[in-house]
Amino acid sequence: MAYNLKQECCKPERFVGGHRLCAGCGAGVAVRGVLRALKEEDKSVSGVATSCLEVSSCLFPYTAWQDSFIHSAFENVAATISGAEASYNALKKKGKIDDTYKFIAFAGDGGTYDIGFQALSGAMERGHDMVYVCYDNEAYMNTGIQRSSATPKFAEVATAPVGEVVPGKMQHKKDLTEVLVAHNIPYVAQTTFLTNFKDMHEKAEKAIYTKGPAFLNVLAPCPRGWRYPPEDLMEICKLAVDTCVWPLYEVVEGEWKLTYEPKKKLPIEDYLKLQGRFNHMFAPGAEWMIQELQAFVDKKWDKLLKKCK
């Protein structure tokens, strides 16, 4: 059946309003969008790493999660969910459970690219039937906007501030999606919020209903860290895709497929200028930074196109 946003939105919500995430935050949008891809009759267990998402959505005695939920620590959501999945298999084997449960881990980029990377890699290699969703907002936002290995070069963050001699973060972003592709798992995809959410919905559906481990990397901007007005969330995501800073693609059983090709590839300035974290790149004499970042994006995009041919 063809994707229809209106119809999808008629399903009962699994992540409801009333949580305490900021207006214009991508985390809640990502969770709501991914969980919408669950079949109505299926149940789920979501694990969440310590993060803004966790401390804003499940505060004793309230929760925004309509399905089962677990948080145990920062760096271990993949391992925690793999244990829950093992329990499900044990109960299924013994005929003690009839319902179908799906297992989804959510973590920010800090909890995924950095401190949670070992647990993620281990869980993917072991082949648990689970989806790991990274909501990538490119820094440690929960602790006050510090650099992670997902922070792009030149972005200003609290532990890589713009100073007299250092212009923000000095290293390029780690390409974690490609690292996950190298795990040879059945499904890996990169997505974000675009127009009617078709791209994210279809990828989430494939990730959830592909047997075995799947990884979904969702660019999920943060208005505090990126310094944009809340209403610009969707516009920033669109520009991330149209400038090829965040290409949309999936790798199904090792086959690379571009899922969106911009009609006209836009210059990265269009994306950068909406965000306060890149302000210093537009000062006189800073043109080299934009040039360097553009060259980096172009090179990666060309490589990706070759892989997707």
Add this chain to the structure above:
Amino acid sequence: MGIRERLSGNEAVATALRQINPDVIAAYPITPSTEVVHYFSQYVADGKVDTEFVAVESEHSAMSACIGAAAAGVRTATVTSACGLALMWELLYVASGTRLPLTLLVINRALSGPININNDHSDSMGARDSGWIQIYSENNQEAYDNYIMSLRIGEHKNVRLPVMVCQDGFITSHAVENIELLEDDKVKQFVGTYDPEWSMLSGKPTSVGPYDTPMFYFEHQYQRARAMVDAKNVILDVFKEYGALTGREYGLFEEYKMEDAERAIVVLNSSAGTAKYTCDRLREKGEKVGVIKLRVFRPFPLEELAKALSHVKAVAVMDKADSFSGIGGPVFTDVRHACYELEKRPHIINYIYGLGGRDVREEDFQLVYAALDEVIKSGKTGEIYRHVGVRGV
């Protein structure tokens, strides 16, 4: 009436695991506990258990997976030693704070650094304040029995706390001794089926591990602390029931020749055997000496221990771990604290001994008993923080 066998401590607890057949085991290899994982993997490969065995990539993930599994409503266990336990540290508190009654076999080994793979208690002693029940085992038989009993203790509705069952790395884990096993069906019957009050897979959505604000956190901590206090009676009940089944009834600690003892040694795990042997030799010479072997360290048997030491003139508490507090080891500070309310307090000194696999000999305990004799004769406690078996002291 039981099955007579010859097993190492590791094989004994692996056998208990096979008989219990937990739903999920997540474990990672580390010396000297690795053997348990080997034995268990073979049970899985041979279809002797139907456990989901999750061969995780670290001990941190082992404990994390156990937490996820236990929160999903099944019986869950793991095994580790030393640095592996240290890597689990963060999650030990999460497991007890979430009130998940999983079990952990600790094969005691020294913590790094420098690295040392031999036995002492620095691993589990460091975890003594993590909200886990801790039971120590002198030999393979006790390790086996303690482990079977631990499930009934942790899973009891008045407790709901995780349990560590400890034994000495290599000394008992790798030494083969006689043992009496229970029949498989008797073990299964004793541990029963696990029927948790809540589960993430119960069909009813369940949230585990929420953000706990200052409005609620303290109450939850109080409940955990209360559960540890309440665990004592449950432990005694389970010990009694197991005693009726096997003829081996254990206490919170074992009193050895303590009735008329004037000097006592308090010790736990395998060195208790050497202490008792030394005690026997001195008794032959008419010396009034005894041994208390602590079995349950958390919850700490404060009143019971004070009573047991109330008639003693001098006590030496043996610690196979230093707490680097400058005032003695962890067992010492608790035992000395227990005796504070006694009308006639004994002299109490501490000996740090056997660190990193240093051999513990009869001569060491002779020296300790002699030192207690000296304390009694002089009437002065003297230095309380002492060492035995270390060069240059």
